[in-house]
Every structure is written in structure tokens, then in C-alpha cells.
Amino acid sequence: MIVPRSRLLVWVGLIVLPFATLGGVESSAFVISAAVIGALLFVVLLDAALAFGRLDGLSVELPEVSRLSKDRDLALEVRVRNERQTAREIRLALDFPRAIQSANDEMQVALPVGSEWSRFTWPCRSSARGNFPVTRAFVEGVSPLGFWAVRATLPVRGELRVYPNLLAERKNLAALFLNRRGAGLHTQRQVGQGRDFEKLREYIPGDSLDEIHWKATAKRGRPVTKVFQIERTREIYVVIDSSRLSGRKVESGKLSVESRNVSPLSTLHPPPSTALERFITASLILGLAAEKQGDLFGLITFSDQVGTFLRARNGPAHYHACRDALHTLEARTVTPDFEELASFIRLRLRRRALLLFLTSLDDPALAESFTRGMDLIARQHLVLVNMIQPAGARPLFTDDKVENADGLYDRLGGHLRWRQLRELEKTLQRRGVRFAQLDPDKFSAQLVTQYLGVKQRQLL
Secondary structure, three states: OEEEOHHHHHHHHHHHHHHHHHHHHOHHHHHHHHHHHHHHHHHHHHHHHHHOOOOOOEEEEOOOEEEEEOOOOEEEEEEEEEOOOOOEEEEEEEOOOOOEEOOOOOEEEEEOOOOOEEEEEEEEEEOOOEEEEEEEEEEEEEOOOOOEEEEEEEEEEEEEEEEOOOHHHHHHOHHHHOOOOOOOOOOOOOOOOOOEEEEEEEOOOOOOHHHEOHHHHHHHOOOEEEEEEOOOOOEEEEEEEOOHHHHOEOOOOOOOHHHHOOOOOOOOOOOOOEHHHHHHHHHHHHHHHHHHHOOEEEEEEEOOOEEEEEEEEOOHHHHHHHHHHHOOOOOOOOOOOHHHHHHHHHHHOOOOOEEEEEOOOOOHHHHHHHHHHHHHHOOOOEEEEEEEOOOOOOOOOOOOOOOOHHHHHHHHHHHHHHHHHHHHHHHHHHOOOEEEEEOHHHHHHHHHHHHHHHHHHOOO
16 A cells, blocks of 8 residues: 655645646746646656555564563564565554553664664563464555655564463562472471371381281281371362452552553553452462472363363473463353362362362352352362452451441441351361452462461371
């Protein structure tokens, strides 16, 4: 596509309008005016003819996959190929999705002579998780005399993978990720002798009868005792609810680390995060903590059916697989099916494991369904249920004085929600399930603390 530039409009204003007026007023100057206007028209048309093909041999390339974290800056590498290797100056724009923000809508790129490839970086950031393809680039060149602009749309192939931002959470748990001899926030005494078999040894007076290895005793003709070690490698599963209640907004009482930093891309403030965002961030942080502790980390997501199931493993490749499975997870407007989830866990997880449920149970109907589902798995696995503490759910007379009737009704509603959750906690406790309401600003830290407490007390 070819479009006129401001230079053409200026020349038309300087030559065509005065000479056309002169030719209309003075008949003797008509021939000269027509000749001047015709010469300008000839030059303009010749320039337009020469403009075609100015963008031939140009192509734009992006990395096949670019990875970045939400609300953090990325310098996207852009390569422009100039097959003719002639000096050119072009304007370039990338067709970013709406979630991708950039301080530069377009860039002026000077292609040097004798160089086939030119490389530069394009600053951008994302306000949402997910996969965002970039499929088009818009290029504009200038005709030889500058009267016309030639525009073209070039196909590109690039993908931006935006992962959850773990920077603030990792700073809160920095001590856990330091390379120390002892893993964990600090050195903790392990409780219990453990039940993992280590070796056989000769019987020592005072050994318990249940520790004697009777087959080895019969074979050797003398008492042999089994020696156990503390269990160190266990399976940890995070079960994430991605149903309708997980899509609710969660207001934070603190500014994030990113929002305090001055950035040219921070003109638009991101919307309040959802409960699912907190669940995903906490899950990845817990995965890093389990890796440091030497445990196996697994992942289950569900809504009205089980979505993702990654069996517990360790290692960087497995963590990246969990991250790739979570960065596109979105809340669905469906009701969770806890009974189907419990049946799935009962059939798939044969070995005793720690199950950390991240869900919302402030709906009485959902709480009742969840309680029925726990009857299937609570005896086999250690189950910890966590939800974000609902705003205002607290007992009466714990706040300041109520100023009006609306405030009184708000306090009464919060008291009823608090009482309902307390009854649910007692019901689950009778089934051997632990229930906790966590602070939304400290959700990841409190979840990791729960896990370390289980690890220390040898509850598995």
C-alpha cells in the first residue's frame, strides 16, 4: 500500500495552489502554470512508480518462544533481514496482543549498507499470564524523493509465554532458597525415628521385638535387628481449584514490589489479582521449596472435572513442566466436582502423600460436597485444605465501634460466615483433615510454613 506523506502535501500547497490561482486570474500565465503543475505531477508520479518494491527483500524475525514473568520488563529481540543489503530507513511496528504493553508503539530502524541482518531489542511487559502469539509486523518505507510512504504487512512467527511473577514471594522466603548446609528456614530437630528401612545389624539387648527381622534371624541363626531412617523423600501434591469461586478478585493490602518500582511501562496499573493467581503463585513457590527439601512435587488441577495431573517428581525439567501447565490456567464458570476429584485421587495415588488443597469453601453447598469427597481419601493421605480468608469474616465485637446500621449488618454477615467456616473446620477435623484460612498477602509464605511443619513433625 502506498500513501502520501506530508512532504507531498507541502509541495502541493506551495506549487499547485499558487500557480492554479495565477493561471485562473491571468490568462497569459496559464501555459506556464500548467507546465509547472504538470512537471510536479510528473515528478510525483515518477516517485510513486519508483516507490513500488522499496520493501522487497525485507523480513522480520522474532524468537520462536520468549519467556517472561507477569508485570516484569522483557527486552524482546527483533531481527530484520535486508536481502538487498542496501541502506534503508524504515518504521517498524509489531502487532502485540492487548495484554502485552510496550513503551514504543513503533520504532525507526536504520538498515546499514552491506549488512544482511540487523538486530535490536523491543521493551515490553505483560499484564496477564498465558501464551500470546505475535503473527504480524507492519513496515513502512519512504519513496526515493520522499513524497510517498510504502506500507506492508509482514508475517512473523513468535510466541510470548508469560509466567507468574514469583519475585515478591521469593523475597519473602529468601532464607529458604539460600544455599546452606541445612535445608529450610533454619535448622529444625526431626521428630520420630522414621520408618524407612536402612540396613540390618546384630541384635542388641533392649531392641523391640517388632524390630527383629525374623527371616534373617532364622537364616543366620542369631537375632538380627532392622534399622530404620527418618523419611526424607515424600510425595507432595498441590490440588488447585480452577472453578468459578477461584475467579473472584482478591484485594491486597500491600503494594507489590513491581508497583513501587518506576518503569516506563508501568503507566497502566494491573487489575487486582484473583484467588487463582494466588493459588498458582503459591504452588510454584511450594514446588521450589519441595525441591530444596528433597521431596517429590506433583500437581493436580480441577474444576467440574480433573484437568491436569502431573505425577510427583523432582528436577528442573519437572518444575518447568509444572510451570508450563499452570501459566495458561484460567478460572472457569463451573461448579467444582469434589467427589469426582476424590475418586480420581483414590485410583491414581496409591502411595501415601501430602495433599494440599487450594480452594474456596465459603459456599455451604460446596463445603458439604467437599466433606463427602474427603471420606474417600482422608484415611490414606494427609490432607491439608487452605483457602483465602474472606474479607470481613470474623466474630462480632472484634472490630471498632459500628457507626451505622449498614455497618452492623456487615458485621453480622461476617460473623455468620466466620461461624460457618468454624463449623466446617470442626467437621473436617473429625475426618482427619486440617483446614486453614490464609492471609492473601502471605498466602505463599504460610503455605510453605505448613509444609515445613509437616516435614519436621514426620506426620507422613
